[in-house]
Structures are given as C-alpha cells and as structure tokens.
Amino acid sequence: MLGVQLGELLAGAPAGVDEALDVVTGFDDALVHGFARLGEERAAALAALAGALAATPLGERAGEAAEKVAAGSVSDEHLAALAGGRAALFGAVHDALLGRLDAALGRSRAAWKPSAATAEVAGNLLGGCRVWLRELAIAGWRGVDHDLVSASDQTLDALLAVPELRGAAVLLDGLAAELRASCPVATMERLPVRRWADLWTRGLLLSQAGAWHGGAEPVSGRLLLLGADVHEHGTVVRVQVHAILEPAGGSPSRLVRTSLAAAKVDTIAGPAVWRLMSGYPVLLGALAGHLSVEITDMPLLRGGDLVWKEERARAGEAADPFATARVRLGEALAPAVPPLDRHPVRIAEPVLVEGYTADGGSFDLGGHTLDVDLDRLPACGPLTPELVAASSSCLGLMRWDGGRWLLQPLAVQATVKRKPVAAHNGDWALGPTDPKVVKAEARAGDVVAVLRERAGRLLRR
Numbered sequence: 001m002l003g004v005q006l007g008e009l010l011a012g013a014p015a016g017v018d019e020a021l022d023v024v025t026g027f028d029d030a031l032v033h034g035f036a037r038l039g040e041e042r043a044a045a046l047a048a049l050a051g052a053l054a055a056t057p058l059g060e061r062a063g064e065a066a067e068k069v070a071a072g073s074v075s076d077e078h079l080a081a082l083a084g085g086r087a088a089l090f091g092a093v094h095d096a097l098l099g100r101l102d103a104a105l106g107r108s109r110a111a112w113k114p115s116a117a118t119a120e121v122a123g124n125l126l127g128g129c130r131v132w133l134r135e136l137a138i139a140g141w142r143g144v145d146h147d148l149v150s151a152s153d154q155t156l157d158a159l160l161a162v163p164e165l166r167g168a169a170v171l172l173d174g175l176a177a178e179l180r181a182s183c184p185v186a187t188m189e190r191l192p193v194r195r196w197a198d199l200w201t202r203g204l205l206l207s208q209a210g211a212w213h214g215g216a217e218p219v220s221g222r223l224l225l226l227g228a229d230v231h232e233h234g235t236v237v238r239v240q241v242h243a244i245l246e247p248a249g250g251s252p253s254r255l256v257r258t259s260l261a262a263a264k265v266d267t268i269a270g271p272a273v274w275r276l277m278s279g280y281p282v283l284l285g286a287l288a289g290h291l292s293v294e295i296t297d298m299p300l301l302r303g304g305d306l307v308w309k310e311e312r313a314r315a316g317e318a319a320d321p322f323a324t325a326r327v328r329l330g331e332a333l334a335p336a337v338p339p340l341d342r343h344p345v346r347i348a349e350p351v352l353v354e355g356y357t358a359d360g361g362s363f364d365l366g367g368h369t370l371d372v373d374l375d376r377l378p379a380c381g382p383l384t385p386e387l388v389a390a391s392s393s394c395l396g397l398m399r400w401d402g403g404r405w406l407l408q409p410l411a412v413q414a415t416v417k418r419k420p421v422a423a424h425n426g427d428w429a430l431g432p433t434d435p436k437v438v439k440a441e442a443r444a445g446d447v448v449a450v451l452r453e454r455a456g457r458l459l460r461r
Contacts, residue, residue, distance in 0.1 A: 009104040010368050010405055014096040018403075020089045023052045027086055028197040034140025035074050043070035046082065053085045074138055076130045083204040086197070091342035097400050098347055102334070105351065112302070112336035115215055125165065128155035129172060129207040133200060141196060144185040152176045168206035175199040202340055216307065218297040221247040222316060223256070223306075224324040226350050227395050227410025228287055228426035230273075230378035234266045237273045241283065241426070242350045242397070242410070243293075244324060244332045245300075253332045255350065258283070258306035270379045271432045282313045287426030292316035304335025321411055321424065325352040325395055348397040353407065358389045363407065373399065373406040381425040382434060383409060390414040395424075 026045030030038060038046070046066040053062045062085040065078035102109055132152045139148060156176060159169035175196070182188055224244045231238040238261040245256045260283065262276035277284060286293045294316045299307040329352055337346075353370070356363035363370045372394075374385045388394070391412035399406050411424040432438050 009100055010370065013403060014100055017093050017096060020052065020093050023048050024086055024089055024197075025194075027082070028193050031137060031197050031200065032141050032191060032193055034138055034143050035069050036072075036138045036143075037140065038070055046070060049082065049085050049089070052089060056088065058085050058088055074134060076134060079130075079134055079137055079204060080208060083201045086201050087205060087340065087342075090344065091339070094337070094342040094344050094347065097344055098337070098349075101347070101349060101398060101405075105349070106330065107332075107334050107349075109334040110336040112338065115302075123209065125155060125159050125162065126168075126207045126209065129159065129168065129203065131155075132172075133204050133207065136200060141179075141191055141193070142186050144179050144183060146180065146183050149176055149180045149183060168203065171199060171206065172203045175203060198343070198345075205340060216299040216301050219245065219247060219300045219306075220296045220298070221245055221249075221294075223286075223293040223295055223313075224319050224321075224328060225286055225290075225293070225426075226321050226325060226329070227424060228381075228429075229348065229376075229397060229408070229410060230380055230425055232269070232273060232378060232380070235264060237262055237264050237268075237276060239277065239426075241287065242348075244328050245295075245306075246328075253328055254304070255332045255334045256300065256304050256306050258308045260308065271381075271428045271437060273380050274429050274431070280308070280310050282310055282315055283308065284426075284429040285315055287424075287429040289315075289430075290318060290320055290424075292319040302336060303338040303341060321395055322352070322393060322413060322422070325350075344400045347400050348408070350395070350410075351398050351407070352393070352395055354393045356392070356394075358391055360389065361385075363394070371404060371406050372396075373401070373408045376408045378425055380428060382423045382427050382432075383412065383425055384423075387412055387414050387416070387421070387423050390416060 023045075026042075027049045030042040030045050033042065043066075046069060047063075050059070050062040050066040053059045058081065061081040065081035065085075068075070068078050069082070098109075101107075132155060135148060135151065136144065152172065153176075156169060156173050159165050160173065162169070178192075178196070178199075179185065185191065222245070224246065226242045226244065229240045229242065231240070238259055240257055240259045242255070242257055245254045247254065260277045260280055262273075264273060264276055268276065274284065282293060285291065292315075293313050295306075295313050298309055298312050301307065329350065334349070353363060353365070356365045356370070358364075361372050361374055363372060372388060374388065377383050377385065377388075388409050391409075391414040393413040394407065394409050395411040397408040397410060399408055411422065413420065413422045415421070427433060428437075
C-alpha cells in the first residue's frame, strides 16, 4: 500500500520543482538554436542555469561557463560544466520526488557511495565524442544536417568496439540515428527538445573519464519476481524484470532489476517478441510460471541492476508475485541511484495498491485519485484496460510523468464473470495462453521463424 502520506504525495510537486524545470527548459531552448547564435534571451537562460547552481560546488564553474559561451567561446570544459549543471538540477528534482515517494511507502534506500576505482579508457575516443557533441551544441538542433551527423560515424564505430565504452557508444549511436532520420532538422515542425537535450547531456558526461556507475558485486540467493516492464520499439524490445533478492546468508532483502533485450523489425510484434529472447529459458519460464529463481554469483551493479547470466540461474519453487509483494515488498531495501540516473523520467518504483475503486483510467483510494498509465500496457501480454478497470489489486510501477504521479500496471487481480483472475505482463513469456490469441498467431504464422529462415538463406548464398 502507498501509506498514510498518499494525499501529500499526490497533492503536487515538492517546492522548487517547477522552478528548476523552467530553468532547464530555458537551457534546452538555447540548444535548439545553437550556442553560436545566442541572443540576449538565450544568454540569460544560460545565466539562469548558472544562478540556480550558485550555492553549489558547481556554481563558480557554471557561472564562468555561461559567460564564456555567451561571449562566443565554446570549449569542452565549458560545455561539461553546463551539462553537469543541467544534470544536477534534474538530480535535485529526482531526489525531491523520490524522497517523498520513499516516505509515503515507508521504504528504506541505500546511500550512493562513489567508487574510487577508475578504469583506464581510450581518451582519444572520448575526445572524439566531445568534439562531435560540441559541434552539435554550436550548430543547435535546427542546424543539424547529414554532414554533421555523419561526422560521428568513425568515432562511434571505434567506440562500439570497446566493451568498457559500450554504454556511451550505444547512447550516442542512438542520438545520431534519431538526428539522421530527422534531417534536415530545420524543416521539422516539432522537435523532441527535452529528449535530445537529455541524450546530449548524458553523452557529454559519459565522455568524461570517471567511474559513473561504480563496480559490481557477485550475489547469490533467491530471486522473487514481482513483474515485467516491457519496452517495445520498431527495432528493439527490452524486458525489465523487477524482483526482490533474498541474499544467501540471511542478509536483508533487496529490491533489484534485471533486463533482457533483443533487436527486432516492425513485423515482429505482440506475443512474438518473446521468441526473440528464447535464449533465456530460466528467466522466461519463471515469469510465465510464477516461479522463484535461484542465482549464484550473479553480478549486481550498485544501482540495483543484475547483469543477467542465464548459466548462473536455475528455476526454483512457485512464488506468487502478489503474495511476495504483500509479505516482502515493504521491508526490501531499495538500491541507491547512480549519479547519471538521477532524472525524474527514470523513477519506476514497484508498489502494491489494493482496496481501491477503479474508475476508467484512475484508482480512487479513499478520496485520493491515482491516475493509471494504460498507454504502457504491452501488446505481448494478457493485461488489458478492461482487466485493469475490473481489478481490486494492482502490482505496478510508480512513475513521475507530465508533472504528476502515475501508476503503470505490471499485474492485476480482478473479478471477471464472478471468477477471480490474475494477469501479469510476463504470463506469455513462453507463448500466449489465451485461446483466441493462439488461434490468431497460428493463422499469422511464426514471423520470427520465417525471418530467421530467410536470413539464414541469405547468409548461405
């Protein structure tokens, strides 16, 4: 349950959040038009960003950077200071929101401890990234053309070949792909301003040497699954599984996540996306069968993410996610949030909500209304808006979106035709169980098998 402070949680944003976001919006507008063409208004937006940081350790550097950029001197050092300031403002907003949510849930959270170890990285590759990101900032999104996007190709190809830099490489490659698909950006009616600025900021910070995410520790114990959050796009599908880890040796239980991802094409959609991850039968079987998982020496990053190793996992006993949430969720220690992940859009905290009255796209909890994000229901599972509307219990993720709290359902318990039913996003991980969906898939054929067969035929030529 969300606790006695639910009313305060849903009443609005903490003090200062709206003002901080307004400062970021001004900076993002300057990025749209480019730092080479800063007028008085946009120079003032950079000064406002620096002013918001005046009392922080970043204040002096941000102030100098804003002045230099406004005067036409755009260096890597100045851009790093401004990107760091933008990230710090979002971090403050994130911490205020997450702190209020933790208080409402009565949830304890581990503190982030910086890592002293810094791995050696290819400085020339990071420097190449900074050069391209600087050119983007100078030109602005409206000035991006094919030549500017293509200038990143050589650096990104080299970056993708370095395992330690794979995260930065994938992020920057994604930004380049979006910009290339949007060229010439000057003709676009609307721009994803906040998204591109987020990617630019994160990319610029990742291109600075540093142990951004800390190290990993091997963990063993029992994994109790709560639910699966499915992210599907035209070319990729990602399943993020939220769970409670009961460590071997009797240590306190911990909230963790683990992810699977696979490349895809537009024609692979609905339940067929699960076949792309058939190489992970233990995790998929646990999702479909509501089983626990025994893990041995699985790497756990300090931000709470398990690096899934299928060979280090085996299926355990039956474990109903709702029973797990009722008994164990309240006492599980939440992970610390890595510095670069401190952004409101990344808040996704598992909760169990019960005793509500469903009303369309919202839940009424004794006079407090919690909106439900039905747009995030995946097409690869049995969860539907109708089931959510008929539900009395919901396992989901609390998110902050558009200035308000939303609940994203992962599973519900409902009464349909006077019979109790439960539906989870991961129920079809081994294939659909709804007879109508099974028949529809049979008529359509196995798209994944057909595409694999055609790909194999091409490779044999």
